[in-house]
Amino acid sequence: MKHNLTLAFTVIALIVSVYFYENPYFAFLITGIGIFYFLTIVFGSGLIQLNYFVKSINKGSNKGIAITFDDGPDPEITPKILDILAKENVKASFFVIGHKIEGQKEVLQRIYNEGHTIGNHSFSHTKQLTTTPTSKLKQDITRCSATIENAIKKKPLFFRPPFGITTPRYKKAISALNLKSIGWSIRSLGTKTDDAKALYNSVTKKISDGSILLFHDTQKVAVEVLPEIIQYCKNNGINIVSLPELINEKAYE
Numbered sequence: 001m002k003h004n005l006t007l008a009f010t011v012i013a014l015i016v017s018v019y020f021y022e023n024p025y026f027a028f029l030i031t032g033i034g035i036f037y038f039l040t041i042v043f044g045s046g047l048i049q050l051n052y053f054v055k056s057i058n059k060g061s062n063k064g065i066a067i068t069f070d071d072g073p074d075p076e077i078t079p080k081i082l083d084i085l086a087k088e089n090v091k092a093s094f095f096v097i098g099h100k101i102e103g104q105k106e107v108l109q110r111i112y113n114e115g116h117t118i119g120n121h122s123f124s125h126t127k128q129l130t131t132t133p134t135s136k137l138k139q140d141i142t143r144c145s146a147t148i149e150n151a152i153k154k155k156p157l158f159f160r161p162p163f164g165i166t167t168p169r170y171k172k173a174i175s176a177l178n179l180k181s182i183g184w185s186i187r188s189l190g191t192k193t194d195d196a197k198a199l200y201n202s203v204t205k206k207i208s209d210g211s212i213l214l215f216h217d218t219q220k221v222a223v224e225v226l227p228e229i230i231q232y233c234k235n236n237g238i239n240i241v242s243l244p245e246l247i248n249e250k251a252y253e
């Protein structure tokens, strides 16, 4: 595991640095090692593509690309996305938040009935999840899976961590629950901008076989840009396939 390497390197660096105890730069050396360790942890947990604490699937091995949405179901935006996907005959994946399903079971059932994939994105989606004990994490993730299962009678196997943050506790929780951690290779700027043109440009210039695109079906900009991105793929001979097909994995138990 990558973190074990960082830990081993840090310990060795600290042991070696003891020999420089009388050196006037000793304090800088120790501080430098500390900063290296701290930054590695920050980037390792924050960038899911690094597979630092948890091995995630961030790209597919097959031809084509997959489109995914996080943070729904949204009563207003998710149905609009579904209308576009139906019109274009494209299958996508939705990583849903458990507490948002309450009162919106029909939207979730529509996603499933129209042939899209549903994945777990935790029940609470709070930032505190990264500091909560493994047992609480497991409870939160299990509660989301149970809510999904209650609506569509299928238990999801795909899990996408909230904010893409992965920690050793996540690793334990996910493997205990037999879930596959799913990341992405192209993140839409949707969380930062409402500019559809900028979003279209930033996404299309990075698209290649195996790409997993991340959008949010909580943002109107996703509705604006989705038809154009689908059109771009059609014009350029890029197949949009379902996530299970792109990564060769089962989506449900």
Ligand SMILES: [Zn+2]
Residues within 6 Å of the ligand: 070, 071, 121, 125, 161, 162, 163
């Ligand atoms: Zn999210």
